[in-house]
Structure formats: C-alpha cells, structure tokens
Amino acid sequence: MAWLVLVLSGMLEAVWAAALDRSEGFTRLAPSMVFLVAMVASMAGLAFAMRELPVGTAYAVWVGIGAVLTVAYAMITGIETVSLVKLLLLGGIVGCVIGLKLVS
Numbered sequence: 001m002a003w004l005v006l007v008l009s010g011m012l013e014a015v016w017a018a019a020l021d022r023s024e025g026f027t028r029l030a031p032s033m034v035f036l037v038a039m040v041a042s043m044a045g046l047a048f049a050m051r052e053l054p055v056g057t058a059y060a061v062w063v064g065i066g067a068v069l070t071v072a073y074a075m076i077t078g079i080e081t082v083s084l085v086k087l088l089l090l091g092g093i094v095g096c097v098i099g100l101k102l103v104s
Contacts (some may be wrong), residue, residue: 002052003101009045010065014040017070042066057095058102064097 016038022031042062050058068090074080 002049005045010062012042013066014069050102054059
C-alpha cells in the first residue's frame, strides 16, 4: 500500500508543479487552488508512505516520479523542447525509481 500511495503522491507532485506554473505567481485563482490541493495531498501521501518506507528511498522515488512527469507534461504541451538526450536521461530516472523499488 505504501508504494501505491507513494507513486500517486509523485504524480500529484507533477500536478502541483504544473499548476504552480499556470498560477502566474499566484495571480490566477483556479491554478492556485489546484496547486494548493495537489501539494497538500502529495505531501500527505509522502508522509503516509514514509511510515513504512525509508525516508531516502521514499523521497527519491517521490521526486523522481514528479520530475519525470513534470518534464513529460511540459514536453507534451510544447513548453519544453523534446530531445533524445532528455528522453534518455528521463528514462534513467525511471530506471532508478524502478531499481529502488526492486531493492527495497
């Protein structure tokens, strides 16, 4: 259960990061509210997962999932350029997250 919650929390990290960008410095209400709700839920999920998982592993997985999904979203929406090098490096992060799960 802790791993499932951790993965979902990492996904919510990408949601709050994208909402933070769209909030334009908290000047737009809807994205600001999405940011706040997603951030609280993401942190709560991370805290829940850390009751069973080591802090280093949980945090690395949470950040890794959030980072990869945030960059993927930015690439899909055209905010960020796509390159083979970026895709390979993101794949490396995904591989590290999977590796942490396998050794835990």
